[in-house]
Amino acid sequence: MTALLEVEDLTVRFYTEEGVVTAVDGLSYRVEAGETFGVVGESGAGKSVAALSLLGLIDDPGRVERGEVRFKGEDLLSIDEFALRSVRGDEIGVVFQDARAALNPVYTVGEQIAETIEHHLGYEPAAAKARAIRLLDRVGIADPEARYAAYPHELSGGMCQRATIAMALSCEPDLIVADEPTTALDVTVEARILELLAELADEFDVAVQLVSHDLGVIAGTCDRAMVMYAGRAVETAPIEELYYDPKHPYTAGLMSAIPRIGDDRDRLETVPGTMPDLIEVPSGCRFHPRCPFAEEACARTDPALVDPETGEAATFDDDRAAACLEYTEGLSGGLDYSVEVDGERGRKRGGPDAEAGRDAGREGDPDA
Amino acid sequence: MRRIYESDALRRDDDDPHASAERDDEGAIQALRSVPATALSDRLVPRGLRRRFVSVDVETPRREFAVGEPVPFVVTFRNRVPFPVSIVTASPLPWTWSVDGDVEAAAADVSLRDPPDEPGRFAFDRGERKRFRRRWDGLFRVTDSEWVPADPGEYVIGAAANVADADASGLRAETRVRLVE
Numbered sequence: 001m002t003a004l005l006e007v008e009d010l011t012v013r014f015y016t017e018e019g020v021v022t023a024v025d026g027l028s029y030r031v032e033a034g035e036t037f038g039v040v041g042e043s044g045a046g047k048s049v050a051a052l053s054l055l056g057l058i059d060d061p062g063r064v065e066r067g068e069v070r071f072k073g074e075d076l077l078s079i080d081e082f083a084l085r086s087v088r089g090d091e092i093g094v095v096f097q098d099a100r101a102a103l104n105p106v107y108t109v110g111e112q113i114a115e116t117i118e119h120h121l122g123y124e125p126a127a128a129k130a131r132a133i134r135l136l137d138r139v140g141i142a143d144p145e146a147r148y149a150a151y152p153h154e155l156s157g158g159m160c161q162r163a164t165i166a167m168a169l170s171c172e173p174d175l176i177v178a179d180e181p182t183t184a185l186d187v188t189v190e191a192r193i194l195e196l197l198a199e200l201a202d203e204f205d206v207a208v209q210l211v212s213h214d215l216g217v218i219a220g221t222c223d224r225a226m227v228m229y230a231g232r233a234v235e236t237a238p239i240e241e242l243y244y245d246p247k248h249p250y251t252a253g254l255m256s257a258i259p260r261i262g263d264d265r266d267r268l269e270t271v272p273g274t275m276p277d278l279i280e281v282p283s284g285c286r287f288h289p290r291c292p293f294a295e296e297a298c299a300r301t302d303p304a305l306v307d308p309e310t311g312e313a314a315t316f317d318d319d320r321a322a323a324c325l326e327y328t329e330g331l332s333g334g335l336d337y338s339v340e341v342d343g344e345r346g347r348k349r350g351g352p353d354a355e356a357g358r359d360a361g362r363e364g365d366p367d368a
Numbered sequence: 369m370r371r372i373y374e375s376d377a378l379r380r381d382d383d384d385p386h387a388s389a390e391r392d393d394e395g396a397i398q399a400l401r402s403v404p405a406t407a408l409s410d411r412l413v414p415r416g417l418r419r420r421f422v423s424v425d426v427e428t429p430r431r432e433f434a435v436g437e438p439v440p441f442v443v444t445f446r447n448r449v450p451f452p453v454s455i456v457t458a459s460p461l462p463w464t465w466s467v468d469g470d471v472e473a474a475a476a477d478v479s480l481r482d483p484p485d486e487p488g489r490f491a492f493d494r495g496e497r498k499r500f501r502r503r504w505d506g507l508f509r510v511t512d513s514e515w516v517p518a519d520p521g522e523y524v525i526g527a528a529a530n531v532a533d534a535d536a537s538g539l540r541a542e543t544r545v546r547l548v549e
Contacts, residue, residue, distance in 0.1 A: 013481060015459075015460035015461060015483065015484075015488065017462055017490070017498070018500065019500070020461060020481055020483075022481070061460060063460075063484055065481065065482050065483075065484075066482065280502065280503065282505070283505055283507050283509065283515045284515060299505075299507070299515070300507070300514065300515045300516070300517075301513060301514055301515075302512070302513035302514075303513075304513070
């Protein structure tokens, strides 16, 4: 059965004077209908570029150089702008990182939601307004009739983000692409927005591609996740397997870098070094200069994304995949790390921050 | 739909001394603050001639490197004339570097990238010097996923603007390095 979204061999490059930045290099993944799929990685890994290129939102000098983005079987990269506009906002909703910047400052938030409804669903203005007010109410904005006429600067950051989620949901899309929707928000507001997103995704049966650099956010919200490094996918797995049995050293490094309450280590573990310059990526495995298990072969062979059990090339149907030579040629020293799990296993939806942030609302602004 | 100019935000009131005064700039002659010099230069200077104004140089910090040691190098493009010039390039890729003629030390059948089939522009301000730092890691890419180390010996590191006949136009430069055991 065809997945809702299939991205195959997506390659996006930016042609700059400094050099050619390969932001996304041969990326392939799928998102099933109704699932929440996480894309995680450090800044500069290519997560946002991958998300924006699905919708043709890459600006010059960026080019989608290769690949296919099949949404319900149709390649979005080969359709014209007019057809893409009817998909964007209607069948695929977008929630951007900085909601206040994403909203037009000279229109009221209600008008912006209503405009989407009028454009895509052909509603009369009065009906669109009524639907926009219902959506504002549904995303938890108090006194939605009054807020309909508010400009973005009159709302808090969390309320603006709720308004953009309402806008993304306004046409009942099948997929929402959420590009770091909580990065600009504080932790308690973040937890509520994520909770809302998860709740609405269930209620509207909409799939979500959630881009984040925060492993806690991904753990609390997603069904499956893909870890990106220097424009490539290095690991894909169902969320519990990713956290409890990471197969790629980069994923394991990210896990060990998460601070935990009650941790008695003097210093937090870090992944040494920084993400490579995407103009001049290292030879072989892109992670090898930072990998504690790297051997000579890692600098000479670029590992393919494979099923870690069989070592065979990963396909769309594989839930589990990792790009490390350990699973094809084998490293002489192996991957010498282990994962220790303390406490109850298997918490989903919301996470610890969601619990901390609940019930702290103030009248009028649920995110205050 | 209510627009910003229908709101109070842009209210102008002659009776209110604190309100912003209305200004009518229509038809006002303003000082010519800048000349679009690059566009002007593009129109006045023939394409063939523009190439002669730009020089290229490749430098390494030393001549000898150990096998396996990365070789850093600096590519400098310089506009030698006191007015802006731009070079029309074959694609949006402005320039390339190579080792012994292999672009980015990769075999000819390795697909490095597939730039769009449209011309690009490599623009320089007057007398501008553009410096790019790169590093050859002492490996040759032989397939899409395999690299092999370079043997000891002499290698030519070159850089060229992405134009046809870069050699003849003086838009290519090279330097030699020796890899030793």
